[in-house]
Amino acid sequence: MTLKEIKELLQAEVIIGSDRLDMEIQFAGGSDLMSDVLAFGKPGILLLTGLSNSQSVRTANIIDATAVVYVRGKKPDQAGIEFAREKGIPLLSTKFMMYTACGLLFCSGLPGVSGLAHKKI
Amino acid sequence: MIMSDEHALSQHFEIRGGDFSNAGKVSTTIKEILQEIGIDPAIIIRTSIAVYEAEMNVVMYARKGMLTLNITPEEIHLKLDDQGPGIKNIDLAMQEGFSTATHEMREMGFGAGLGLPNIKKNADRFLIASIPGKGTLVELTFFLNRDGKE
Numbered sequence: 001m002t003l004k005e006i007k008e009l010l011q012a013e014v015i016i017g018s019d020r021l022d023m024e025i026q027f028a029g030g031s032d033l034m035s036d037v038l039a040f041g042k043p044g045i046l047l048l049t050g051l052s053n054s055q056s057v058r059t060a061n062i063i064d065a066t067a068v069v070y071v072r073g074k075k076p077d078q079a080g081i082e083f084a085r086e087k088g089i090p091l092l093s094t095k096f097m098m099y100t101a102c103g104l105l106f107c108s109g110l111p112g113v114s115g116l117a118h119k120k121i
Numbered sequence: 122m123i124m125s126d127e128h129a130l131s132q133h134f135e136i137r138g139g140d141f142s143n144a145g146k147v148s149t150t151i152k153e154i155l156q157e158i159g160i161d162p163a164i165i166i167r168t169s170i171a172v173y174e175a176e177m178n179v180v181m182y183a184r185k186g187m188l189t190l191n192i193t194p195e196e197i198h199l200k201l202d203d204q205g206p207g208i209k210n211i212d213l214a215m216q217e218g219f220s221t222a223t224h225e226m227r228e229m230g231f232g233a234g235l236g237l238p239n240i241k242k243n244a245d246r247f248l249i250a251s252i253p254g255k256g257t258l259v260e261l262t263f264f265l266n267r268d269g270k271e
Contacts, residue, residue: 053228
């Protein structure tokens with residue numbers, strides 16, 4: 001799934017990285033807890049989070065996340081946006097809450113970190 | 122990676138306690154150094170995660186910390202020496218879920234009691250020592266030419 005398809009599914013606004021929407025996303029994970037992301041995240045992850053301080057972008061950079069989607073209409077602070085620009089990490093913001101945003105992506109075929117994918121009944 | 126002994130790298134970084142706006146900058150710099158000298162990406166990720174958690178611990182709990190990075194052809198070695206409250210019971214602090222974090226720390230997305238276990242999990246060699254009321258010393262080693270922990 002491309003980041004552009006994710007943007008459309010989540011009716012998301014692109015905060016930064018509109019030139020990188022053709023990147024392919026293989027899997028995603030969601031958490032507000034950066035220690036969880038550091039413990040269970042894997043390189044290449046699309047990170048969904050409600051944590052809007054710059055630690056969310058720094059964590060994404062540490063684990064080599066492809067992009068970050070902020071839920072509940074949140075947006076990172078200016079320091080976070082500047083850091084994402086410097087590191088080339090696209091940032092999106094969706095109005096959906098965490099559960100809905102993750103559910104929409106999962107049901108559209110984007111697997112989780114463990115590789116578990118949605119199967120249509 | 123080719124690096125002779127005379128090209129071993131050593132660098133110091135100061136981390137200020139309570140400085141949440143700069144939290145994570147040292148880890149980012151170290152990750153950039155490791156990328157520049159061409160360390161295996163899998164080792165970079167493990168090192169970066171461990172350093173980031175350790176840096177956040179200093180920012181959250183200590184007054185200040187000094188991080189020393191040493192890279193030789195054999196290993197990455199990190200020594201983080203902080204001045205702060207120390208840890209009264211290291212066995213307890215190493216348990217997943219145990220935390221003395223404040224609301225402010227949790228607001229930052231940290232302080233869930235996962236930091237020290239996660240640092241230990243990612244490092245090939247992990248040493249921790251603490252004097253309550255004085256500070257904590259953490260030493261981490263990542264081997265460059267062999268697999269796994271000792």
